Amino acid sequence: MILAVTYDLWSFVSENWEPLLRGLGRTLYVSGIAIVGAFVIGAVLGAARAHRVPVVSQFAAIYVELVRNTPILVQIFFLYFALPQPIGPWPGVRFDVFTVAWLSVMIWGGAFNTENFRAGFEAVPYRFREAGLALGFSKLATFLNVTLPIGGRIALPSSINTYIAVLKNTALLYVISYEELTTVALQVNALTLETAETFTVLAVVYLALVWSLSIAIRQLESRLALPEER
């Protein structure tokens, strides 16, 4: 009843846009760092997995399974609340909020991306690599010029889905009080008590980000598709 009378989205936005925009900026900033990191982790460890590089491949497998089969919220808790504790030979490491923020979502995205890139690289037909080697390319040059461009495109849709998930996961940084969009929105809500307006803005912003990225995937997919699939 009160809601119907007091719902005023415009005055809410005009009074609170500054902190919300700062929060959105931090969401995008942390996501950006984590996505770049997840790309590098995914490409390197995915290559190690696909080419069965000894030691690195096994390490990557353990990393992927550990991250995929435990909740990211517990991973964030572990990095922020558990690691500072000294135990046995471990001296205890205290990361600041910002470090845990990008590190936690990057570790998560990197694990999923390793699987994306592994599948992409493994889908490159062996004869392509043979052709590269036959032309006198070294193994590394064959990877950079043949496997990476072709396998990377095969992995692109699933890896972008991982990046979208990374962006959404930054909302969990609320639990360590990193002032990204969700944290800021809840602070604004606590001050203004304009809950309906707060969640309207929060939902619209997240959906706009996620939906525009999904549309971008489809555009990019057709543009970067391998010539024979176009």
Next chain:
Amino acid sequence: MSFPDWIEPVARYMFQEGLKGTLRIAVISVVASTVIGVVLGTLLTIRFWPTRTLIRFYIEVWRGLPIIVTLFMIFFLGPVIAGRFEFDPFTAATIGLTLWGSAQVAEATRGAVQSIPREQHEAASALGFGWVGRHVYVILPQALRRLIPPLVSLLVGIILNSTLAQVIGANELLESAERSVERLAAPPPSGSFEIHAIEIYGAVMVVFFLICFPLTRLAAYLERKLVA
């Protein structure tokens, strides 16, 4: 070597209260997600634009929002809209996970139903089945076979995401762990000024890994066996 004294009561508390809470949220959410998702996904295959648009919107909204935002929305916005939408943390988390899970299942069901060859529909119609009978007795039993791997993955996703209920205060495994860490760090008589965060949060990770790793493997195995 015997275990330190603090472990036994903490472990018992986390298993009896925490793990029970996690399983309660997970089981109800998975069952509800499957039922709602299969119905919505099947309806989505009907070529009737109003239902299509509505269901598509439902799927894209609940898949698009971070689950934690959905939980906050239900927990904080619900009571503002109407008094009867005031939920305890457990119910709010279960509803939120069900919205997300049912969107996932609906999308998977649509794909599975559409993968059933057209002849099956025609054969069922020729036998005199109406739309409902055709789907319940002929199409869905075949589609469900293809749905089993994504449903196992959904189970893993919901078990992992059930920890988000901690953020709105439901006593599941992560919340019971946090309470245990804080209680031990408190001054006597309730605590002992001891920090055991690595051991306790590490144990939470191990428990989730032991539950989810076999299920992830099972989903991959079923995927190879049923779909290929």
